[in-house]
Amino acid sequence: MGINTVFEALSHPVRRKVLALLKAGPLSAGDLATHFDISRPTLSVHFAKLREADLVVVERQGTSLIYHLNASILEAALASLLSLKDDEE
Amino acid sequence: MGINTVFEALSHPVRRKVLALLKAGPLSAGDLATHFDISRPTLSVHFAKLREADLVVVERQGTSLIYHLNASILEAALASLLSLKDDEE
DNA sequence: ACGCTAATTAGCGAAATGACTAATTAGAGT
DNA sequence: ACTCTAATTAGTCATTTCGCTAATTAGCGT
Numbered sequence: 001m002g003i004n005t006v007f008e009a010l011s012h013p014v015r016r017k018v019l020a021l022l023k024a025g026p027l028s029a030g031d032l033a034t035h036f037d038i039s040r041p042t043l044s045v046h047f048a049k050l051r052e053a054d055l056v057v058v059e060r061q062g063t064s065l066i067y068h069l070n071a072s073i074l075e076a077a078l079a080s081l082l083s084l085k086d087d088e089e
Numbered sequence: 090m091g092i093n094t095v096f097e098a099l100s101h102p103v104r105r106k107v108l109a110l111l112k113a114g115p116l117s118a119g120d121l122a123t124h125f126d127i128s129r130p131t132l133s134v135h136f137a138k139l140r141e142a143d144l145v146v147v148e149r150q151g152t153s154l155i156y157h158l159n160a161s162i163l164e165a166a167l168a169s170l171l172s173l174k175d176d177e178e
Numbered sequence: 179a180c181g182c183t184a185a186t187t188a189g190c191g192a193a194a195t196g197a198c199t200a201a202t203t204a205g206a207g208t
Numbered sequence: 209a210c211t212c213t214a215a216t217t218a219g220t221c222a223t224t225t226c227g228c229t230a231a232t233t234a235g236c237g238t
Contacts, residue, residue: 010170011099019173080105082167
Protein backbone atom coordinates (compact mmCIF):
# COMPACT_ATOMS: atom_id res chain seq x y z
CA MET A 1 0.00 0.00 0.00
CA GLY A 2 1.04 3.57 -0.46
CA ILE A 3 2.74 5.55 -3.16
CA ASN A 4 5.96 3.76 -2.34
CA THR A 5 4.59 0.43 -3.44
CA VAL A 6 3.32 2.06 -6.62
CA PHE A 7 6.71 3.48 -7.56
CA GLU A 8 8.41 0.18 -6.83
CA ALA A 9 5.91 -1.60 -9.04
CA LEU A 10 6.62 0.91 -11.80
CA SER A 11 10.38 0.39 -11.55
CA HIS A 12 10.54 -2.77 -13.65
CA PRO A 13 10.25 -2.68 -17.45
CA VAL A 14 8.19 -5.86 -17.65
CA ARG A 15 5.61 -4.41 -15.28
CA ARG A 16 5.43 -1.14 -17.19
CA LYS A 17 4.95 -3.11 -20.39
CA VAL A 18 2.10 -5.03 -18.75
CA LEU A 19 0.42 -1.74 -17.94
CA ALA A 20 0.99 -0.51 -21.49
CA LEU A 21 -0.67 -3.64 -22.86
CA LEU A 22 -3.61 -3.23 -20.49
CA LYS A 23 -4.06 0.35 -21.55
CA ALA A 24 -5.79 -0.90 -24.71
CA GLY A 25 -8.16 -3.06 -22.68
CA PRO A 26 -8.36 -6.00 -20.22
CA LEU A 27 -6.35 -9.13 -20.94
CA SER A 28 -6.03 -12.54 -19.35
CA ALA A 29 -2.79 -13.64 -17.71
CA GLY A 30 -2.28 -16.06 -20.57
CA ASP A 31 -2.82 -13.47 -23.26
CA LEU A 32 -0.42 -11.13 -21.51
CA ALA A 33 2.13 -13.92 -21.31
CA THR A 34 2.31 -14.24 -25.09
CA HIS A 35 3.98 -10.82 -25.20
CA PHE A 36 6.91 -11.80 -23.00
CA ASP A 37 9.86 -14.16 -23.17
CA ILE A 38 9.92 -14.98 -19.49
CA SER A 39 8.32 -17.95 -17.77
CA ARG A 40 4.71 -17.74 -16.67
CA PRO A 41 5.50 -18.12 -12.98
CA THR A 42 7.93 -15.23 -13.17
CA LEU A 43 5.35 -13.13 -14.94
CA SER A 44 2.82 -14.14 -12.33
CA VAL A 45 5.02 -12.66 -9.64
CA HIS A 46 5.16 -9.43 -11.61
CA PHE A 47 1.36 -9.47 -11.73
CA ALA A 48 1.31 -9.91 -7.97
CA LYS A 49 3.38 -6.76 -7.52
CA LEU A 50 1.06 -4.81 -9.76
CA ARG A 51 -1.91 -6.08 -7.77
CA GLU A 52 -0.22 -5.20 -4.50
CA ALA A 53 0.21 -1.64 -5.78
CA ASP A 54 -3.41 -1.66 -6.94
CA LEU A 55 -2.23 -0.70 -10.40
CA VAL A 56 -4.27 -3.57 -11.77
CA VAL A 57 -7.50 -5.26 -10.75
CA VAL A 58 -8.32 -8.91 -11.39
CA GLU A 59 -11.57 -10.52 -12.33
CA ARG A 60 -12.02 -14.25 -12.71
CA GLN A 61 -13.68 -15.58 -15.84
CA GLY A 62 -13.86 -19.32 -15.70
CA THR A 63 -10.33 -20.62 -15.38
CA SER A 64 -8.88 -17.37 -16.64
CA LEU A 65 -7.90 -14.34 -14.65
CA ILE A 66 -8.58 -11.12 -16.46
CA TYR A 67 -6.39 -8.16 -15.63
CA HIS A 68 -7.67 -4.59 -15.83
CA LEU A 69 -5.67 -1.41 -15.57
CA ASN A 70 -6.52 0.74 -12.57
CA ALA A 71 -6.15 4.24 -13.96
CA SER A 72 -6.79 5.99 -10.67
CA ILE A 73 -3.58 4.67 -9.15
CA LEU A 74 -1.69 5.64 -12.25
CA GLU A 75 -3.09 9.13 -11.75
CA ALA A 76 -1.84 9.13 -8.19
CA ALA A 77 1.68 8.31 -9.38
CA LEU A 78 1.39 10.98 -12.02
CA ALA A 79 0.32 13.52 -9.42
CA SER A 80 3.19 12.55 -7.16
CA LEU A 81 5.69 12.99 -9.97
CA LEU A 82 4.12 16.25 -10.99
CA SER A 83 4.49 17.53 -7.45
CA LEU A 84 8.26 17.08 -7.76
CA LYS A 85 8.31 19.37 -10.71
CA ASP A 86 5.71 22.08 -10.36
CA ASP A 87 4.49 24.28 -7.58
CA GLU A 88 1.18 22.61 -7.11
CA GLU A 89 1.03 20.36 -4.13
CA MET B 90 20.89 5.78 -19.04
CA GLY B 91 17.41 5.33 -20.34
CA ILE B 92 13.97 5.60 -18.89
CA ASN B 93 14.62 2.41 -16.97
CA THR B 94 17.33 4.00 -14.91
CA VAL B 95 15.05 6.94 -14.26
CA PHE B 96 12.22 4.79 -12.91
CA GLU B 97 14.62 2.83 -10.76
CA ALA B 98 15.98 6.04 -9.33
CA LEU B 99 12.44 7.18 -8.57
CA SER B 100 11.61 3.96 -6.78
CA HIS B 101 13.19 4.88 -3.45
CA PRO B 102 11.50 7.31 -1.03
CA VAL B 103 14.76 8.94 0.01
CA ARG B 104 15.59 9.77 -3.58
CA ARG B 105 12.13 11.16 -4.25
CA LYS B 106 12.48 13.31 -1.14
CA VAL B 107 15.82 14.61 -2.42
CA LEU B 108 14.12 15.67 -5.62
CA ALA B 109 11.31 17.31 -3.67
CA LEU B 110 13.85 19.30 -1.66
CA LEU B 111 15.66 20.36 -4.83
CA LYS B 112 12.42 21.51 -6.38
CA ALA B 113 12.66 24.67 -4.28
CA GLY B 114 16.19 25.32 -5.50
CA PRO B 115 19.76 23.95 -5.57
CA LEU B 116 21.24 22.58 -2.35
CA SER B 117 24.63 21.24 -1.32
CA ALA B 118 25.07 17.59 -0.36
CA GLY B 119 25.59 18.72 3.21
CA ASP B 120 22.44 20.82 3.31
CA LEU B 121 20.46 17.97 1.84
CA ALA B 122 21.89 15.63 4.47
CA THR B 123 20.37 17.65 7.32
CA HIS B 124 16.94 16.50 6.16
CA PHE B 125 17.66 12.79 6.55
CA ASP B 126 18.40 10.37 9.34
CA ILE B 127 20.72 8.17 7.31
CA SER B 128 24.49 8.34 7.17
CA ARG B 129 26.14 10.68 4.69
CA PRO B 130 27.84 7.90 2.73
CA THR B 131 24.51 6.15 2.29
CA LEU B 132 22.92 9.37 1.12
CA SER B 133 25.84 9.89 -1.22
CA VAL B 134 25.05 6.60 -2.91
CA HIS B 135 21.48 7.79 -3.39
CA PHE B 136 22.86 10.94 -5.00
CA ALA B 137 24.92 8.79 -7.33
CA LYS B 138 21.81 6.98 -8.52
CA LEU B 139 20.06 10.26 -9.16
CA ARG B 140 23.07 11.48 -11.11
CA GLU B 141 23.20 8.25 -13.08
CA ALA B 142 19.59 8.82 -14.09
CA ASP B 143 20.38 12.45 -14.89
CA LEU B 144 17.63 13.51 -12.57
CA VAL B 145 20.10 15.84 -10.88
CA VAL B 146 23.11 17.80 -12.06
CA VAL B 147 26.10 18.68 -9.88
CA GLU B 148 28.17 21.80 -9.77
CA ARG B 149 31.20 22.21 -7.56
CA GLN B 150 31.47 25.30 -5.40
CA GLY B 151 34.67 25.21 -3.42
CA THR B 152 34.58 22.08 -1.31
CA SER B 153 30.85 21.78 -1.67
CA LEU B 154 28.91 19.97 -4.35
CA ILE B 155 25.71 21.73 -5.26
CA TYR B 156 22.87 19.58 -6.55
CA HIS B 157 20.34 20.91 -9.04
CA LEU B 158 17.13 19.28 -10.15
CA ASN B 159 17.05 18.37 -13.84
CA ALA B 160 13.44 19.02 -14.74
CA SER B 161 13.71 17.72 -18.29
CA ILE B 162 14.32 14.16 -17.13
CA LEU B 163 11.44 14.45 -14.73
CA GLU B 164 9.34 15.48 -17.72
CA ALA B 165 10.48 12.40 -19.59
CA ALA B 166 9.32 10.19 -16.73
CA LEU B 167 6.07 12.07 -16.61
CA ALA B 168 5.56 11.57 -20.32
CA SER B 169 6.31 7.89 -20.01
CA LEU B 170 3.76 7.50 -17.24
CA LEU B 171 1.23 9.52 -19.14
CA SER B 172 1.64 7.27 -22.14
CA LEU B 173 0.50 4.35 -19.98
CA LYS B 174 -2.71 6.13 -19.29
CA ASP B 175 -3.78 8.17 -22.27
CA ASP B 176 -3.82 7.74 -26.00
CA GLU B 177 -1.48 10.51 -26.87
CA GLU B 178 1.86 10.15 -28.51
C1' DA C 179 53.20 20.87 3.37
C1' DC C 180 49.62 20.36 6.87
C1' DG C 181 45.34 20.30 8.72
C1' DC C 182 40.38 20.98 8.24
C1' DT C 183 36.00 20.35 6.13
C1' DA C 184 33.02 18.33 2.39
C1' DA C 185 31.91 14.55 -0.01
C1' DT C 186 32.62 10.28 -2.30
C1' DT C 187 34.31 5.52 -2.88
C1' DA C 188 35.50 0.88 -0.87
C1' DG C 189 34.29 -3.02 1.68
C1' DC C 190 31.07 -5.71 4.25
C1' DG C 191 26.62 -7.99 5.70
C1' DA C 192 21.50 -8.51 5.77
C1' DA C 193 17.57 -8.37 3.09
C1' DA C 194 15.05 -7.97 -1.23
C1' DT C 195 14.66 -8.88 -6.32
C1' DG C 196 14.00 -11.52 -10.19
C1' DA C 197 14.80 -15.60 -12.74
C1' DC C 198 13.99 -20.66 -13.00
C1' DT C 199 11.55 -25.53 -12.16
C1' DA C 200 8.38 -28.18 -9.39
C1' DA C 201 4.23 -28.32 -6.84
C1' DT C 202 -0.30 -26.62 -5.82
C1' DT C 203 -4.94 -24.49 -6.37
C1' DA C 204 -9.20 -23.43 -9.08
C1' DG C 205 -12.62 -24.08 -12.46
C1' DA C 206 -14.80 -26.56 -16.60
C1' DG C 207 -16.04 -30.62 -18.91
C1' DT C 208 -16.82 -35.49 -19.34
C1' DA D 209 -14.30 -38.47 -9.34
C1' DC D 210 -10.96 -37.60 -13.03
C1' DT D 211 -8.64 -34.93 -16.24
C1' DC D 212 -7.25 -30.91 -18.66
C1' DT D 213 -6.04 -26.18 -18.81
C1' DA D 214 -5.02 -21.67 -16.43
C1' DA D 215 -2.65 -19.57 -13.11
C1' DT D 216 -0.45 -18.99 -8.79
C1' DT D 217 2.54 -20.30 -4.89
C1' DA D 218 6.73 -22.71 -3.01
C1' DG D 219 11.48 -23.48 -3.11
C1' DT D 220 16.06 -22.44 -4.78
C1' DC D 221 19.80 -19.58 -6.46
C1' DA D 222 22.44 -15.54 -8.24
C1' DT D 223 22.46 -10.75 -8.16
C1' DT D 224 21.27 -6.25 -6.53
C1' DT D 225 19.97 -3.03 -3.00
C1' DC D 226 20.73 -0.43 0.95
C1' DG D 227 22.39 0.30 5.33
C1' DC D 228 26.76 0.86 8.07
C1' DT D 229 31.97 2.12 9.19
C1' DA D 230 36.55 2.97 7.37
C1' DA D 231 39.32 4.87 3.90
C1' DT D 232 40.06 8.06 0.14
C1' DT D 233 39.78 12.27 -2.78
C1' DA D 234 39.24 17.36 -3.45
C1' DG D 235 39.59 22.04 -2.29
C1' DC D 236 40.65 25.95 1.02
C1' DG D 237 43.36 28.35 4.47
C1' DT D 238 47.45 28.90 7.15
